[in-house]
């Protein structure tokens with residue numbers, strides 16, 4: 200599912216005006232069970248991704264069981280940073296399933312092409328209709344209802360392509376009320392409203408070169424976060440870019456693509472809906488980024504290389520204004536992100552060398568420079584007196600991997616090494632309240648780079664009817680950044696129990712394994728299953744938080760004429776290795792059962808799919824290890840959707 204579009208294949212296809220490979224570009228954003236999924240639900244179908252959930256909206260994606268500070272999340276290679284100190288808005292919340300073509304996930308240092316990382320990269324690739332020899336219109340409209348939280352959605356997208364001009368556009372609305380858990384109890388403050396629209400225009404200036412303008416506008420309003428002490432009143436993101444692409448049919452450089460981009464995110468929280476709050480706080484945040492990403496694809500004999508230059512500058516601002524019940528009396532003002540500028544530049548290269556028809560060597564590296572500047576250093580000086588206002592870091596990365604493939608067997612082994620800089624919160628955050636362990640967090644501008652040493656391997660066996668694959672990776676991370684209780688300082692938030700400062704552990708280890716299998720019972724009856732296990736420890740052998748227990752999923756897919764049926768179970772085992780030290784308690788095991796059916800038919804030349812299904816059919820009450828504050832997940836949810844596509 201996550202193989203993604205091979206950018207090189209697609210580009211050269213355009214150049215050579217072949218249409219055969221184009222079918223691969225039509226990879227859909229949908230899961231086995233559901234055709235109308237959110238970006239989060241789609242990501243959840245990858246065994247490399249788990250989520251911290253603070254409600255029904257904007258889940259925080261964890262790659263290789265590591266939080267978002269440790270991965271690079273980009274939209275078409277563009278860097279963008281959320282504007283919420285409480286992580287209400289991961290980058291994945293600013294796109295919608297109908298403006299994406301695929302999501303490209305790279306594990307560990309292979310992801311360093313997009314920037315300095317430890318866990319890997321998640322690149323959200325937008326729809327990008329290729330030029331065509333004759334004028335063509337395309338489009339889809341999808342609508343549906345989810346009954347548990349009365350979610351109603353409308354997703355539409357159109358595309359036009361001709362020999363010299365291409366346009367892609369999309370609009371979507373989602374509106375959901377509070378959901379109910381498996382005991383039919385309403386989970387208050389779990390509603391959301393999201394609007395997303397995108398537009399892309401491309402023009403071919405010469406036979407092999409084109410320019411493209413893109414924009415996304417995303418607005419989320421009145422979003423509840425049941426696990427947090429506050430909600431979101433408004434979040435708005437404008438994401439824009441202008442790019443120039445040059446193709447070449449021969450020579451060393453085959454594709455050269457350069458993009459200038461700008462994005463601005465604003466975020467306004469709201470705690471006035473929570474009667475339990477005695478003191479009110481406004482905590483608005485702003486994040487503005489502009490940058491340049493330029494990549495070149497080169498082919499020299501049996502070596503295929505990609506070079507990428509990344510530069511960006513981000514300004515992150517977050518304010519904290521405290522009021523008593525009477526809002527005319529402001530009692531306190533602070534910057535929780537004191538106008539922090541991050542400038543980053545890296546040059547990265549990745550190569551794939553086909554040694555023979557069966558074996559391939561992938562290798563690459565990057566060299567990055569990270570610069571931080573804190574405008575209102577006085578906030579950082581309260582806990583770190585005399586901390587420098589500016590900080591520069593060099594962030595190197597290296598990786599290599601060997602792949603061996605025959606018709607039936609696949610084997611791979613690899614290793615990586617890379618640095619990452621602390622995030623804005625980790626380095627400069629000031630009294631950022633964490634409602635999970637109920638501590639206020641303080642950043643440390645002098646944190647060392649986190650340094651990752653990584654090994655990975657995979658083995659697979661497949662026939663036409665069956666396949667099995669296992670993947671493992673192990674990260675040894677030096678200077679692992681995590682919050683530790685500070686003896687000095689008193690909590691500012693009346694709900695918090697103390698103050699934690701970000702510090703570096705001498706090291707931590709994270710181990711992940713995933714096994715996936717499939718078997719075709721009959722030509723139209725397919726089984727699939729998967730199992731994951733992870734283990735993560737700190738320097739003293741204690742457990743790290745938010746590590747997924749043993750999890751499994753198994754599904755059956757059956758096709759009959761124009762109908763198809765699918766059913767699945769998924770669950771987690773009991774969480775054995777939880778971490779009381781970092782605020783976790785043990786989470787019980789659970790499993791849920793899902794089923795759906797769909798019917799495909801044609802209305803003239805419009806292909807139509809109708810789907811009806813149910814998630815958590817048995818209405819199980821459960822909460823997962825990564826549900827913030829142990830909030831329960833959704834009970835039985837019946838969903839229907841209807842999709843028309845041209």
Ligand SMILES: [Cu+2]
Nearest residue numbers: 283285287468
């Ligand atoms: Cu927020």
